[in-house]
Structures are given as structure tokens and as C-alpha cells.
Amino acid sequence: MKKLFLVSFITLLAFATSSFAKDISAYLTGKYIDEKSVKEKLANAGFEVVASYESVKKGTTIVFTNSALKKEAAKEGRAFAAVLRVFVDAKDKMISFTNPEYFGIAYMQDDYKASVFESQLKVINKEFRGLKGSKDILEDDDIAGYHFMMGMPYYEDYDTLAKGSNEELLAKAKSYKKGKLLLFEIKLSDNSTLLGYDLGRRTKKFVKKIGRANGAVLPYCISIENGEAKSLEAKYYLALSYPLLSMGEFTTIASVPGAIKKDLSKPFK
Numbered sequence: 001m002k003k004l005f006l007v008s009f010i011t012l013l014a015f016a017t018s019s020f021a022k023d024i025s026a027y028l029t030g031k032y033i034d035e036k037s038v039k040e041k042l043a044n045a046g047f048e049v050v051a052s053y054e055s056v057k058k059g060t061t062i063v064f065t066n067s068a069l070k071k072e073a074a075k076e077g078r079a080f081a082a083v084l085r086v087f088v089d090a091k092d093k094m095i096s097f098t099n100p101e102y103f104g105i106a107y108m109q110d111d112y113k114a115s116v117f118e119s120q121l122k123v124i125n126k127e128f129r130g131l132k133g134s135k136d137i138l139e140d141d142d143i144a145g146y147h148f149m150m151g152m153p154y155y156e157d158y159d160t161l162a163k164g165s166n167e168e169l170l171a172k173a174k175s176y177k178k179g180k181l182l183l184f185e186i187k188l189s190d191n192s193t194l195l196g197y198d199l200g201r202r203t204k205k206f207v208k209k210i211g212r213a214n215g216a217v218l219p220y221c222i223s224i225e226n227g228e229a230k231s232l233e234a235k236y237y238l239a240l241s242y243p244l245l246s247m248g249e250f251t252t253i254a255s256v257p258g259a260i261k262k263d264l265s266k267p268f269k
Contacts, residue, residue, distance in 0.1 A: 022140045024102045025133030026243055027214065028124070032093035035060050038086055045127040050083065051184040051196050055218035056207045058091040063184060063196060063219065068116055072108060074188040077156075079223035080232060081107035082186050082194045084120065085216035097124055097131065098216050105143040106155060106240055112144070136214070136243045148239035148250070158230040159261045161222065162268030166191065169229045169268060173197070173222065176267035183219050192225040197267075203259040210242060210249055217241040222264060229268055234260040 033041070039049050042064050051063040065083050073082035081104060087096040104117030125131055138146060147154045162169060173195055174182055183196035196219045198204075207215050217238070223230045231237075234257035239245060 021142075023137045024105070024140050024143065025099055026102045026136040026138070026241065027134040027216070028097040028099055028121075028131040029134050029213075030095050030097075030128055030131040032089070033095055033128075034090075035062065035088050038062055038088055038095065041127045042086075045123050047084075047123075050186060051219065053183055053196070053198075053219045055087065055204070055215040056212045058089070059207075059212055059215045060088045060090070061216050061218060062086050062088065065186060066120075069120065070186065070188055072104075072111070072113065072116055073194065074192060075108075075111050076192075076225070078108055078111055079188055079192050079194045079225060080221055082188060083196075083221070084124075087214070087216040089212065089215065092212070094213075095128070096134065096213060096216060097128070099133070100124070101140075102138070102143060103240075105140060106146065109144050109155060134213075138243050146240055146243075147236065148245075149247070152239065153233040153236040155232070155236060157233045157236060158223075159233050159264070161229040161231060161261070161265045163228050164268075165227055166193070166224055169224045169227075173224070173229070173267050181267070192223070195222040195224065196220070197222050197264060199260060199263045203256065203263050206238075206253045206256045210245060210253060214242055220260065220264060231261070231264050233257070 035052065039062060042049055047064040047066050049062055049064045053061045055061040063083050063085050070082050073079050084100055085098045100117040100120035105112050145154065170193060181198040183198060186194045188194060199220055204218055207218060220231060
């Protein structure tokens, strides 16, 4: 009887928990505004634009941050939370923001402070009226522990690109190909820096293949912290950024994760 009661209680608890789960869209989409106007509105909202990047033909990703994001990202292992992105699609005439809540939960893990990332969302919605959540949705309690399927990587399964002193790793990233591939650099603390880095021309074609609407997936980021250069494991990052991606669609870009790691490792050889 006790076992039956315990099983029933656990079942009810699981149901109650799931019933309170909130769906969160990975992106917020809106009517087209040109790149210059988007930058002006971001500045009005108190954001600092750190890079503009052509992630796909006739599509530009604007990367931006502010002091609140950088403060959270300065915590150990949380550098990737330092930036948000907006994809300006001049071809399909739309804009698409990375949702601060979605990616905040993913990148901050147990350090996630809802108030910080919800406030970013409010500021964006105030400046850019009429944004709507995309169909790329996960439940909030599934995001931190997200992985594509059994055997696939989680957030913490980084790709370690190189080891050495932070100064040495930064110098290599800046000097490789005369710095042409380095898109931005954000110092988060004395021991942590986030870099935006370009991928090879062939590698980044995957955006066109599996969905330009999510073009904010690029540029890719590298974290330099505690003597290691790391990037998010590509199979994890692509699945997180394309949560509607089917297994069949994923197999069409099977070579891309390896190519991404190879591209990002080159500066540190």
C-alpha cells in the first residue's frame, strides 16, 4: 500500500510540475527593419553593438550586449551568455532576435537569474514593437538539460580547442590570418574573454541548408577562460539553435560539427 501511495504521489507531482512548465520560443520575430535602423534602436535601448556579420547571403546578424549580460557572463563557465543577436533578413524581409530567456537558461544553467534575462526581453519588446515568438519552442524546464537525443552532447560537453595561458590564446586568436576572422572581443573579467569568430566559407553554408530564418546562429563564439579556449559542442549548439530540426535533417549536415571544430581550432595550432 505504501509503495502504491508513493508511486501515485510521484506521478501526481510529475504531472503538476509539467503542467506549470512554460513554452519558450528560441527566437522573437518581427517585421523587417533595415540594419541601420536596428542598430539605432538597440542603442536607444541601451545595448552596445559589438559586431555585424553576414551569416547568410542578404542576411546580417547583429551581435549586442550590455553591462547586465556581461556581469552574468563573467561567472565561471557562463561566457556564452554575454551576447544576444538579431538576424536582419533583407531577402525574406523579417528580423529575428535570440530570445534572452531561452538562451539565458541554456547558457547560465544553475546560475540563471530570471529577473536579469526577463528584463532584457522587456527592453527589446519595448523598443521593437510587435515581436512574436517563433515556432522553435522548448519547455523552460527542458532547456538547461537539453540535448538532441540519447548519446548527444549537453551544454557542459564543450569542445576544447586549445590550452595555454589566456594571454597566449588571445594572442593566437588575434594574429591568425591577421585578425580577419576575429569579429569581436569582450573582456568579461581578468580571467574570461568571449570572442566571436568566423567560420570557413564551406562550413557556414549549413545555415542556408537547414534554415536561414535562424541565421542568428552565426557567428560562432569562443570562450577563453582558465587557460583554455573552448566552444560549444557543435552538435549541441546546432540542436539548441534549431530545436525543430528532425533527425533526417540533422543527418544532412552530419559533417558540419566536425568542420566547425576544425575551423575554430586552426588559430591555436
